[in-house]
Amino acid sequence: MSRIVMGVESSCDETGVGLVRLHDDGTVELLADEVASSVAEHARFGGVVPEVASRAHLEAMVPTVHRAFDTAGLRMSDVSAVAVTAGPGLAGALLVGLSAAKAYAAALDVPLYGVNHLAGHIAVDTLQHGPLPAPSLALLVSGGHTQLLRVDDIAGKITEIGSTVDDAAGEAYDKVARVLDLPYPGGPPIDGAAREGDPNAIAFPRGMTGPRDAAYDFSFSGLKTAVARWVEAAQARGEDVPVADVAASFQEAVADVLTAKAVRAATESGIGTLVISGGVAANSRLAALAAQRCADAGIELRIPRPRLCTDNGAMIAALGAHLVSAGCAPSALEVSADPALPVSTISL
Numbered sequence: 001m002s003r004i005v006m007g008v009e010s011s012c013d014e015t016g017v018g019l020v021r022l023h024d025d026g027t028v029e030l031l032a033d034e035v036a037s038s039v040a041e042h043a044r045f046g047g048v049v050p051e052v053a054s055r056a057h058l059e060a061m062v063p064t065v066h067r068a069f070d071t072a073g074l075r076m077s078d079v080s081a082v083a084v085t086a087g088p089g090l091a092g093a094l095l096v097g098l099s100a101a102k103a104y105a106a107a108l109d110v111p112l113y114g115v116n117h118l119a120g121h122i123a124v125d126t127l128q129h130g131p132l133p134a135p136s137l138a139l140l141v142s143g144g145h146t147q148l149l150r151v152d153d154i155a156g157k158i159t160e161i162g163s164t165v166d167d168a169a170g171e172a173y174d175k176v177a178r179v180l181d182l183p184y185p186g187g188p189p190i191d192g193a194a195r196e197g198d199p200n201a202i203a204f205p206r207g208m209t210g211p212r213d214a215a216y217d218f219s220f221s222g223l224k225t226a227v228a229r230w231v232e233a234a235q236a237r238g239e240d241v242p243v244a245d246v247a248a249s250f251q252e253a254v255a256d257v258l259t260a261k262a263v264r265a266a267t268e269s270g271i272g273t274l275v276i277s278g279g280v281a282a283n284s285r286l287a288a289l290a291a292q293r294c295a296d297a298g299i300e301l302r303i304p305r306p307r308l309c310t311d312n313g314a315m316i317a318a319l320g321a322h323l324v325s326a327g328c329a330p331s332a333l334e335v336s337a338d339p340a341l342p343v344s345t346i347s348l
Helices: 039-045 050-072 091-108 117-123 125-129 169-179 187-194 221-236 243-269 284-297 313-325
Strands: 003-009 014-022 028-037 079-087 112-116 136-141 146-153 157-163 273-277 300-302
Touching: 003 050, 003 091, 003 117, 003 313, 014 050, 014 313, 028 050, 028 125, 028 313, 050 091, 079 091, 079 117, 079 313, 091 112, 112 117, 112 313, 117 125, 117 136, 117 146, 117 157, 117 273, 117 313, 125 300, 125 313, 136 243, 146 243, 157 243, 169 187, 169 221, 169 243, 187 243, 187 284, 221 243, 243 273, 243 284, 273 284, 284 300
Parallel strands: 003 079, 079 112, 136 273, 273 300
Antiparallel strands: 003 014, 014 028, 136 146, 146 157
16 A cells, blocks of 8 residues: 655755655655745845745745645645654754644654655655665765765665865855856856856866865865956956856866766765766756766766755655655654754654
8 A cells, every 4th residue: 555755845945845655666656846945035145044044934834735735636634654854954944844744743643754854865866767776876966065975775874975075066156156246046047157158268176186185075165266266367357257158167167076076986886876966966067977977987877857956845755755665763753953964864
């Protein structure tokens, strides 16, 4: 008998509610994925304001839940379990989603699973591409995270083998977009501008690629600063800034480092599958370069469609379904949010 799992995501500026069907064979089917974003409310600040995000979640939660059930054609009584992001993320934002999920779980008398947001970004790939081979390597790239993760069991064992030592890739995109007077968030505008530019026009640095640097760690702070200094120098000379060329060259540097390290890690670990997820996974150059390098190395590349890459409730529902399928113990209703939850802790 199949089971319905509801997922609630509120770690940052997206209120997400997803519904999935867990089949008897362990496969997971997406039924609904509804998201309410408060990104427009943060744009004038150039970044997410925690208090604004929390208030937006409060206002959007119930309507988003109702839309999800309408989309799926389900009743709340059909739900067998509720999964919710317990961390990492913004404390106030997490608490809104966690409180809502606790209320739904208690009212429906079903198990509650407080889960890891980062693991959700990996689990969401199974909604599109099916079961994940074990082991697999995941490259998680977003506004707040850039990590290489070994996935031995999506419901039981995820190990970080590399991470950013400063700015996340998405954070660097936002900061460079500001330098180029492009809109926030910076990922889509830079990707769009880069299509008209020359990726080899400017030789921006590739951070942490020297022989003495940590093999699988990342750094984008120096790249961000190099772009800012280049733009400042051009303006000081009275020149027009070639936005397309700067965007393309910056994007090439990011994609080059991310894909080179990910493919090397997979090859050196003998892992044949690479999953790229998180908001930056929707970047066109990252996807193209990853496809090329994975093909050359004989590695299977899996990238969820863009809608699933960004924060959403479907990824939390998917992870919850895998936990249910594996027979993992549910969380207590007293479970608390953990803004710094490590990726090795898949559920609380």
